[in-house]
Amino acid sequence: xxxxxTFSYNYWRPAVTVDNVVFSFDGxxxxxxxxxxxxxxxxxCWAFPGGFLDEQETLEEAARRELKEExxxxxxxxxxxxxFSALDRDPRGRTITIAYASVVRPxxxxxxxxxxxxxxxxxxxxxxxxxxxxxxxxIFQKALFMLRIGIIRDPVAFMLLDDTxxxxxxxxxxxxxxxxxxxxxxxxxxxxxxxxxxxxxSNDEEKKSAHAPIHYRFNEEGYMQFKExxxxx
Amino acid sequence: xxxxxTFSYNYWRPAVTVDNVVFSFDGxxxxxxxxxxxxxxxxxCWAFPGGFLDEQETLEEAARRELKEExxxxxxxxxxxxxFSALDRDPRGRTITIAYASVVRPxxxxxxxxxxxxxxxxxxxxxxxxxxxxxxxxIFQKALFMLRIGIIRDPVAFMLLDDTxxxxxxxxxxxxxxxxxxxxxxxxxxxxxxxxxxxxxSNDEEKKSAHAPIHYRFNEEGYMQFKExxxxx
DNA sequence: TCAAAAGTGTTTCTGCTACACCCATGC
DNA sequence: GCATGGGTGTAGCAGAAACACTTTTGA
Numbered sequence: 001x002x003x004x005x006t007f008s009y010n011y012w013r014p015a016v017t018v019d020n021v022v023f024s025f026d027g028x029x030x031x032x033x034x035x036x037x038x039x040x041x042x043x044x045c046w047a048f049p050g051g052f053l054d055e056q057e058t059l060e061e062a063a064r065r066e067l068k069e070e071x072x073x074x075x076x077x078x079x080x081x082x083x084f085s086a087l088d089r090d091p092r093g094r095t096i097t098i099a100y101a102s103v104v105r106p107x108x109x110x111x112x113x114x115x116x117x118x119x120x121x122x123x124x125x126x127x128x129x130x131x132x133x134x135x136x137x138x139i140f141q142k143a144l145f146m147l148r149i150g151i152i153r154d155p156v157a158f159m160l161l162d163d164t165x166x167x168x169x170x171x172x173x174x175x176x177x178x179x180x181x182x183x184x185x186x187x188x189x190x191x192x193x194x195x196x197x198x199x200x201x202s203n204d205e206e207k208k209s210a211h212a213p214i215h216y217r218f219n220e221e222g223y224m225q226f227k228e229x230x231x232x233x
Numbered sequence: 234x235x236x237x238x239t240f241s242y243n244y245w246r247p248a249v250t251v252d253n254v255v256f257s258f259d260g261x262x263x264x265x266x267x268x269x270x271x272x273x274x275x276x277x278c279w280a281f282p283g284g285f286l287d288e289q290e291t292l293e294e295a296a297r298r299e300l301k302e303e304x305x306x307x308x309x310x311x312x313x314x315x316x317f318s319a320l321d322r323d324p325r326g327r328t329i330t331i332a333y334a335s336v337v338r339p340x341x342x343x344x345x346x347x348x349x350x351x352x353x354x355x356x357x358x359x360x361x362x363x364x365x366x367x368x369x370x371x372i373f374q375k376a377l378f379m380l381r382i383g384i385i386r387d388p389v390a391f392m393l394l395d396d397t398x399x400x401x402x403x404x405x406x407x408x409x410x411x412x413x414x415x416x417x418x419x420x421x422x423x424x425x426x427x428x429x430x431x432x433x434x435s436n437d438e439e440k441k442s443a444h445a446p447i448h449y450r451f452n453e454e455g456y457m458q459f460k461e462x463x464x465x466x
Numbered sequence: 467t468c469a470a471a472a473g474t475g476t477t478t479c480t481g482c483t484a485c486a487c488c489c490a491t492g493c
Numbered sequence: 494g495c496a497t498g499g500g501t502g503t504a505g506c507a508g509a510a511a512c513a514c515t516t517t518t519g520a
Contacts, residue, residue, distance in 0.1 A: 011285040013246035016329065052244040059318040059329065082313055083331050085292040094288060096249065098316050098331075168472070185474075186510065193508095211472045211517045401499070418501075419483065426481095444490045444499045 014085075015095040018063040019050035019136070021081070021143035022073060023103045025160040027169055029125040030176035031109075032140070034132070035070060035118035041091045042133035044119070048140075050097065051117070063100040070115035075102035077159045081139070081146040089135045101143040101150075103159045126176065144177075151177060155196070158218040164200050166213035167191065195222035247318075248328040251296040252283035252369070254314070254376035255306060255335050257342045258393040260402055262358040263409035264342075265373070267365070268303060268351035274324045275366030277352070281373075283330065284350070296333040303348035308335035310392045314372070314379040322368045334376040334383070336392045359409065377410075384410060388429070391451040397433050399446035400424065428455035 022033040034046040049070040053062045060078065067073050078100050085096040114121035124130070132140065150156040151174075160173060171187050191197055197216040255266040267279040282303040286295045293311065300306050311333050318329040347354035357363070365373065383389040384407075393406060404420050424430055430449040 011248055012288050013248055014286060014288075015244055015246055016249065053247060053318075053329075055245050055247075055327065056320065058320065059316050080315055083292050083316060085286075087289065087291065096286075096292065166472090183510070183512085184472080185512085188473085189475090190509080211470095213472060399499090416483070416485085417499085418485085421500085422502090423482085444497095446499060 015090075015093065016053040016059075017050055017095055017097040018053060018059055018066055019048045019097050019099045019139060020063055020067045021048055021099065021101045021140060022067065022071070022075060023101065023143075023147060023160065024106065024109045024123060025173050025176075026106060026109070026123075028172055029127075030160075030173065031123040031125055032129065032143075033071060033073070033112055033121065033123055034129070035114060036120040036122075037133060038117055038119045045133040046124075046130045047133035048099075048136050049115075049118070049121075050099075059098045060100070063098075063102075067102070070117055071112045071121055072115070073104055073108060073112055075104050077150070077154075077156055078102040079146060079150060081142050084135055084139060086135060097139075099139045099143065101146050103147075103156060105159065106162050148177060155218065155220075155223055161218075164215040164217050166215055167197075168213055170216075194226045195219065196226050198222070248323075248326065249286040249292075250283055250328055250330040251286060251292055251299055252281045252330050252332045252372060253296055253300045253335060254281055254332065254373060255300065255304070255308065255337060256376075256380060256393065257337050257339065257356060258406050258409075259339060259342070259356075261405055262360075263393075263406065264356040264358055265362065265376075266304060266306070266345055266354065266356055267362070268347060269353040269355075270366060271350055271352045278366040279357075279363045280366035281332075281369050282348075282351070282354075283332075292331045293333070296331075296335075300335070303350055304345045304354055305348070306337055306341060306345055308337050310383070310387075310389055311335040312379060312383060314375050317368055317372060319368060330372075332372045332376065334379050336380075336389060338392065339395050381410060388451060388453075388456055394451075397448040397450050399448055400430075401446055403449075427459045428452065429459050431455070 020033075024031050024033070033049065035049050037043055037045050037047050049067055051062070051066040051070070053059060054065075057065065060080070063078060064074070067075065079102075081099045081101045083096060083098050087094065089095065089097075109123060112121050112123070126144070129140070131137075147156065157170065157173060157177075161170060167188050168184075170191070171182055171184065174182055174187070196219050198219040200215045200217045253266075257264050257266070266282065268282050270276055270278050270280050282300055284295070284299040284303070286292060287298075290298065293313070296311060297307065300308065312335075314332045314334045316329060316331050320327065322328065322330075342356060345354050345356070359377070362373070364370075380389065390403065390406060390410075394403060400421050401417075403424070404415055404417065407415055407420070429452050431452040433448045433450045
């Protein structure tokens, strides 16, 4: 038991890091951002951007700061996905990490650039990810799980989509996130009936494909009413 | 950015603690275990049992060890509920905590005894909790939320109940956890139809009340089938 | 003219909700 | 005999699932 010190300062302390699993959607597939590590350990391996907690910031602030420094991104939505503290997870010594998941809009993905710690910075479709450094494969699994929870409970899906989007796009997003097929008619019916989507007069930007799809915008007010009705437990 | 050191050892480190929100059910109400702090800060205040992370253990191991040391309990089910890292959360200096929620069976609750760090150790119905030390009120809110998730997604409710239990008991548990009323008939119908309960020939232990309630046992196999059917997203 | 993509409606089933009466026991 | 607690069934409704055809455009 910890009885030796009168103050916390006397206790052993681990190094504490934060890691970021950033998701984006390119209209077809769900992607995650990886950096190629520029220094050991795991030099040249792909990993999630992250770094050490500083003294004057919370863990969430650290996650945002590291993400900004290492990739230039500033996500709107960011949630904690959990801690990882296996004794041997970092060959340099004992570190624990608190991992965060976040999402960026399609327009932001080109802003991602490799910071000083990284040789490279690249978006990978989640089904084509390379082997990851440390225990980042575990972190990814939990991040995907938390993304699903976020999409079910909160309007996170719309932070992954452009300001206006089509229902087929949205359905492809759901297909990738939940790793299953949805019936096109039921999918459309459900979300159109929910009131969380407002059709938007297409600026005729694209008439490329056959039978141009209708564009929608997220309707926050409608979403609130929908959520109020649904939230029982 | 953290570029100064080659090794993690050179970075600033926070003190890291774990905290435990332990739930139990006494047949009528959901309770949480609090200790009265025996030393500053917040001496004589009620708080969740917890303590500092040691070098040779994971965070979850630390949570279990501290719980054992401070209260004598060894919960079967324990999940992480999140991190708390506000700069001023501990007047002694910068600490971050990783909080865990756990449940113990009714038979175990009498085993809870105050360890060295605590003057007292007591179960409180969740609606009658005293003011808490640190940011433990925030921790409690998130713990209750995670308990709900656990009960919805996993058979956590049955780890809060005795080996055999009645449906009215189970319903009281749900009422407290989800803070809402359930229709008795619908509640029974739902769980009896689920296949996760097996009636057990009452040993005639109690015929106290009018119309002695039927005792059930958790049926793991039935639960698995039920969950398989339900798990869609 | 054919393939690809997207729009649309109906039916069925299942799960959830609401709701009332009877029985046994203890006081 | 009455209050308490616990057992049981039915009918309505809403959300999910299954399912096929038509339209437009580009190759």
